[in-house]
Amino acid sequence: MRAAVLREVGAPLTVEDLELAPPGPGEVLVRIEAAGVCHSDLHYMTGDLPARLPIVVGHEGAGVVEALGPGTSGRIGVGDRVALLWRPRCGECDACVAGDPALCRFGRVLADTNGLMDGTTRLRAGDEAVHHLMGVSCFAERVVVSESSTVAVPEGVPPEIAAISACAVITGVGAALGVVEHAAGRPLLVLGAGGVGLAAVLGATLVGATPVLAVDLDPARLELAARFGATPMPAGDDLAERVLEATSGGVLWAIDAVGGAGTLRQALACLAPGGTLVAVGLNRAGATVDLPINDLVQRRKRIVGALYGGANPRLDLPRIFALYLAGRLPLDALVGARRPLDEVNEAYAELRSGALGRTVLLP
Numbered sequence: 133m134r135a136a137v138l139r140e141v142g143a144p145l146t147v148e149d150l151e152l153a154p155p156g157p158g159e160v161l162v163r164i165e166a167a168g169v170c171h172s173d174l175h176y177m178t179g180d181l182p183a184r185l186p187i188v189v190g191h192e193g194a195g196v197v198e199a200l201g202p203g204t205s206g207r208i209g210v211g212d213r214v215a216l217l218w219r220p221r222c223g224e225c226d227a228c229v230a231g232d233p234a235l236c237r238f239g240r241v242l243a244d245t246n247g248l249m250d251g252t253t254r255l256r257a258g259d260e261a262v263h264h265l266m267g268v269s270c271f272a273e274r275v276v277v278s279e280s281s282t283v284a285v286p287e288g289v290p291p292e293i294a295a296i297s298a299c300a301v302i303t304g305v306g307a308a309l310g311v312v313e314h315a316a317g318r319p320l321l322v323l324g325a326g327g328v329g330l331a332a333v334l335g336a337t338l339v340g341a342t343p344v345l346a347v348d349l350d351p352a353r354l355e356l357a358a359r360f361g362a363t364p365m366p367a368g369d370d371l372a373e374r375v376l377e378a379t380s381g382g383v384l385w386a387i388d389a390v391g392g393a394g395t396l397r398q399a400l401a402c403l404a405p406g407g408t409l410v411a412v413g414l415n416r417a418g419a420t421v422d423l424p425i426n427d428l429v430q431r432r433k434r435i436v437g438a439l440y441g442g443a444n445p446r447l448d449l450p451r452i453f454a455l456y457l458a459g460r461l462p463l464d465a466l467v468g469a470r471r472p473l474d475e476v477n478e479a480y481a482e483l484r485s486g487a488l489g490r491t492v493l494l495p
């Protein structure tokens with residue numbers, strides 16, 4: 133089974149033949165049909181985020197169930213098409229019981245062990261154990277994942293759409309559907325027009341925000357955001373001035389899909405009094421940002437983090453598929469280049485240098 137392995141931080145991924153053990157209790161074997169090129173994997177490749185090496189990367193994927201381990205629930209069967217969740221749920225911790233499974237304690241356990249739910253790995257290269265990223269590791273021909281990492285994909289949703297929906301789309305659209313409130317008829321700002329930012333533009337449009345202002349450094353990405361209906365705003369030191377002027381005093385909602393200290397500060401400055409900054413972009417572990425205290429307090433601004441777009445993936449991914457099938461969410465336009473698994477390093481080089489839309493690997 134071929135898979136893209138991160139063996140050394142900063143080095144290219146190596147596409148290797150690995151052994152994949154059969155699914156254990158509560159696990160399923162999935163043949164990957166499509167996997168999205170998300171910036172979060174890049175954070176692991178550069179060492180921004182820590183992982184146990186070697187590890188198979190990729191966490192935005194979809195495929196077909198080929199086998200069930202013992203003791204699965206019956207919710208998913210052989211032959212079903214599934215999207216893979218990078219936060220499986222235990223169902224028993226406080227966050228799961230409270231209906232917020234994106235904060236399931238297993239998120240932490242998986243990050244600590246880079247194994248599956250029991251902390252062990254199904255992947256080997258000869259004698260060497262190979263780790264799982266976020267319980268998914270879908271830059272591979274096949275994966276073994278927890279059944280709780282799967283959501284059924286309805287007929288009519290193509291593999292590429294199912295794959296990108298499992299991270300970029302649920303994060304960006306989810307932030308607009310589930311975190312942002314009362315945006316209809318009001319301006320909303322999105323920083324970053326990569327896969328997640330463009331999905332946020334689509335989500336903001338869906339909930340009626342208008343205009344949706346999109347910011348990026350890259351003119352071609354801004355042009356793509358404009359094709360999605362956004363008003364393009366080139367990044368620059370005077371961004372806040374331009375946004376305040378264009379919106380007669382600022383936006384009530386800004387979604388930061390970059391994760392830089394600079395973009396967070398700018399997004400806060402672009403808020404109208406009472407506005408909320410939704411932080412979605414990630415940075416290296418431990419990165420910090422300086423913020424103006426009095427602006428926050430006196431203008432009663434808020435900053436909220438939105439992991440997984442603040443969504444409950446088992447409930448919200450089917451909503452996204454339904455919106456796509458109803459023609460309300462034009463996700464086909466979000467898919468950029470399609471590449472074979474062997475071109476994974478080229479795909480990440482292009483992500484850094486200006487890929488348009490979400491690149492999808494077809495293993």
Ligand SMILES: NC(=O)c1ccc[n+]([C@@H]2O[C@H](COP(=O)([O-])OP(=O)(O)OC[C@H]3O[C@@H](n4cnc5c(N)ncnc54)[C@H](O)[C@@H]3O)[C@@H](O)[C@H]2O)c1
Nearest residue numbers: 171172303324325326327328348349367412413414439440
């Ligand atoms: N919160 C979550 O659950 C979650 C989920 C997925 C991804 N992420 C994170 O979201 C971020 C975006 O992911 P992506 O896959 O869309 O990345 P991407 O690389 O496709 O897009 C990032 C975009 O930001 C733009 N950009 C960079 N610096 C900028 C600046 N100073 N001002 C304006 N634009 C700037 C880039 O040109 C690019 O278009 C990453 O940090 C990723 O790890 C978070």
Ligand SMILES: [Zn+2]
Nearest residue numbers: 170172192299
């Ligand atoms: Zn992702």
Ligand SMILES: [Zn+2]
Nearest residue numbers: 222225228236
């Ligand atoms: Zn849990």
